[in-house]
Amino acid sequence: MEKLAFTYDGGTPADGARGARIVGVVASGNLEVLIEPLASSRACTIEIDTAAHGFGATWQAVMDDFFARHPVGGVRISINDAGATPAIVALRLDQAIEDYLRAVPA
Amino acid sequence: MRSYYEATARERLAAIVDPGSLREILPPPTRTRSPHLQALDLPTAFDDGVITGSATLAGQPVLVAAQEGGFMGGAVGEVHGAKITGLLERAVATRVAGVILLLETGGVRLQEANAGLIAVSEIIRGICATRAAGIPVVAAIGGQYGCFGGMGIAAACCSTIVMSEEGRLGLSGPEVIETAQGVDEFDSRDRALVWRTVGGKHRYLIGDAQVLVDDRLDAFRDALAAAVRAGDRLDLAAVEREHALLARRLHDYGACKDGEDVWRAMGIEAPHEVPMLPTDVLVAAVRSRRAA
Numbered sequence: 001m002e003k004l005a006f007t008y009d010g011g012t013p014a015d016g017a018r019g020a021r022i023v024g025v026v027a028s029g030n031l032e033v034l035i036e037p038l039a040s041s042r043a044c045t046i047e048i049d050t051a052a053h054g055f056g057a058t059w060q061a062v063m064d065d066f067f068a069r070h071p072v073g074g075v076r077i078s079i080n081d082a083g084a085t086p087a088i089v090a091l092r093l094d095q096a097i098e099d100y101l102r103a104v105p106a
Numbered sequence: 107m108r109s110y111y112e113a114t115a116r117e118r119l120a121a122i123v124d125p126g127s128l129r130e131i132l133p134p135p136t137r138t139r140s141p142h143l144q145a146l147d148l149p150t151a152f153d154d155g156v157i158t159g160s161a162t163l164a165g166q167p168v169l170v171a172a173q174e175g176g177f178m179g180g181a182v183g184e185v186h187g188a189k190i191t192g193l194l195e196r197a198v199a200t201r202v203a204g205v206i207l208l209l210e211t212g213g214v215r216l217q218e219a220n221a222g223l224i225a226v227s228e229i230i231r232g233i234c235a236t237r238a239a240g241i242p243v244v245a246a247i248g249g250q251y252g253c254f255g256g257m258g259i260a261a262a263c264c265s266t267i268v269m270s271e272e273g274r275l276g277l278s279g280p281e282v283i284e285t286a287q288g289v290d291e292f293d294s295r296d297r298a299l300v301w302r303t304v305g306g307k308h309r310y311l312i313g314d315a316q317v318l319v320d321d322r323l324d325a326f327r328d329a330l331a332a333a334v335r336a337g338d339r340l341d342l343a344a345v346e347r348e349h350a351l352l353a354r355r356l357h358d359y360g361a362c363k364d365g366e367d368v369w370r371a372m373g374i375e376a377p378h379e380v381p382m383l384p385t386d387v388l389v390a391a392v393r394s395r396r397a398a
Binding site: 001020022025026027030032034036049051078080081082 | 135137
């Protein structure tokens with residue numbers, strides 16, 4: 001497994017009223033994305049545990065694109081990856097942040 | 107209503123328990139992962155492939171576990187198994203109305219070897235202890251990966267098994283039998299043969315599954331709630347009844363070579379049509395004939 005970590009500053013503090021959320025499954029070509037509030041910081045931290053070695057530059061590009069789409073702060077994103085393609089990673093991240101930011105149902 | 111087969115373990119739980127009632131035990135932020143998979147440098151999951159928690163089901167307090175077949179085929183490792191065993195022990199300690207197990211698993215996680223084997227045997231002991239305490243343990247089987255290996259035994263120890271036609275239940279899975287005994291013994295690519303042998307309809311007809319439902323989340327929910335409401339107590343008389351049923355079944359169908367032979371011996375008219383019948387039509391047609 002290869003471990004990667006990214007930190008993005010300057011995002012808008014995200015209000016995750018429902019607490020931690022998880023989307024996706026650690027199945028072949030898929031991944032799970034856990035998103036939690038980060039009380040101690042206004043940064044967006046992303047930790048990745050991936051089965052595919054040597055794709056750090058690709059992950060960097062996909063994470064940069066994600067933060068450009070969703071400049072959020074005060075969140076910790078943790079990923080368990082089983083060889084997902086960049087498009088799948090991007091979709092899961094969008095799904096996770098949308099789920100996290102969704103208001104509590106009345 | 108959405109398909110049970112297509113849903114993930116989390117989607118199934120969300121649709122089956124009362125809305126907003128699920129309180130997850132050891133949720134993903136606790137990162138309760140498998141130390142064995144980490145040592146082997148393999149991918150892990152934050153819940154080790156099983157979601158556990160407390161909830162209400164049609165107003166009844168229950169404990170629930172849902173295995174995620176997508177993660178290592180739902181295989182049971184040490185942590186995964188301990189979560190289910192702990193849930194069963196909690197059921198006895200807190201006197202809930204029932205335990206719901208949404209099973210989707212190939213059995214023991216081979217990477218965890220003896221720890222996984224022990225975990226499955228602890229689950230089986232936990233199921234029997236929970237039932238002996240008068241608390242029903244109800245299994246649902248309707249996912250892509252079926253329920254096989256040691257967890258097939260665990261399922262058979264439950265008070266009630268609810269299956270859909272799509273579900274499969276057995277000990278050695280089709281590919282395992284073919285690998286060990288050859289394609290002449292069992293052709294795992296013959297899907298019709300596989301479902302006539304381990305599929306939901308056959309398991310219902312032969313009495314291993316007590317309830318057959320359509321592949322819908324709401325159908326599973328209603329059947330699980332009814333099974334909890336019905337209650338259960340595992341005692342010597344219940345075990346003796348089960349043994350008598352198994353002896354009768356072996357006597358009546360032991361010589362059959364195929365599921366279709368069993369259905370014919372049951373007196374089902376046009377047994378070859380069984381795989382094509384809608385669930386409600388089949389259930390109405392065989393109510394008095396099935397082996398239960």
